[in-house]
Amino acid sequence: MSPPYIYRWAGLLTTVGLIVGVAAVVLSDVRAPTVLATSQDPAIAAAAGELQGRQAEDAPARGVPGGARPAITASRLTVTSTTTERPTVALTFDDGPTPEYTPQVLELLAQYEAPATFCMVGNQAAAHPDLVQRVAARKNRLCDHTMTHDAGVGMYDPDLMSRQLDTSRTSLATAVDPAASVDYFRAPEGAWTPALDEVSARTGMRPLGWSVDTLDWSRPGVAAIVASVQQSVHPGAIILFHDGGGPREQTVEALRQLLPCLQDQGYAFTLPT
Ligand SMILES: [Zn+2]
Incomplete structure (x- = not known):
């Protein structure tokens, strides 16, 4: 080319x-x-x-x-x-309301936006309707604990038992205006009987127990109350305290220490279901 x-x-x-x-x-x-x-x-x-x-x-x-x-x-x-997926604990307070301790408990609970269940004695509720109102106003739950803290109620004739529960339940419900719903019953001293289970269920109340007993009623000291919770708390726990029935300054101080501890451990405060 x-x-x-x-x-x-x-x-x-x-x-x-x-x-x-x-x-x-x-x-x-x-x-x-x-x-x-x-x-x-x-x-x-x-x-x-x-x-x-x-x-x-x-x-x-x-x-x-x-x-x-x-x-x-x-x-x-x-x-x-x-x-919503956090582990929860339910705080319960028995034998009140009392002017000395219930307001202190309510104040602490409010600081942590913690609801609680108050198992009230009917006579205490009738004597302090203002406290029942304050408890109910904060989305806490009211629970029937008999009229006089009668630990023998489980041995009554079923009809008498039923009347007793109705009386204390009505006492709690009508202490507030509008009347509150009382859907739980806790036997004084945990003295449950099969008949008491049956009657409380028939009257429309669920039997409420506990899984952690602080023994605060025996006044064992603040450290012992705190330790009893820290050693036994678990997701879903129902913890038993008392805001009445005797001096409860140890309970209040233990609660002051326990609320931030439980919160730091990731627990959310709730009501028993
Ligand atoms: Zn009690």
Whole structure:
């Protein structure tokens, strides 16, 4: 072949190469906006920003606290979800209400937004309806503990037993206005009998026991009450305290120490189910 042919073919190949190259660049420019549009195309980015703004405005309407910015909303939802899965303990207080100790217990519970169950003696409730009202007003639960803390009630004739429970339950319920619901019964001194189980269930009250006994009624000292809880507490525990029936300053001080400890251990305070 003579040199002119070589130059001609070289020129042709170069031309074809340039055309292919330009075509590739043009095509890549056409595809590029499709892939990168969400972050680089100003118009689409503006539209996305507007959408985020609308989502933020929607947040309060969906009942999300604050709801100002989507990032914060998501964070709060996560915490709420975690909270519901936390281990729980139920605090219960027997033999009150008493003017000396029940208000102190309520004040401590309020600091930790902890609800509790108060197993009240009917005569105490009748003597201090203002305290029953304060207990009921804070989403605590009222529990029937008989009219006179009668540990022998489980041995009564079923009819008499039924009347006894109805009387104390009514005493608690009507101490507050509007009348409260009393759906639980706890036998004084834990003196359960099969008949008492049956009668309390028939009167519409669930028998309420406990799984951690602090023995605070025996006044063993604040450290002993605290230790009894720390050694025995477990997820789902029902802990027995007393806010009446005798001097309970040890109970109040133990509660002051236990509430932050239990909270630090990850426990949420709840009512027995
Ligand atoms: Zn009791």
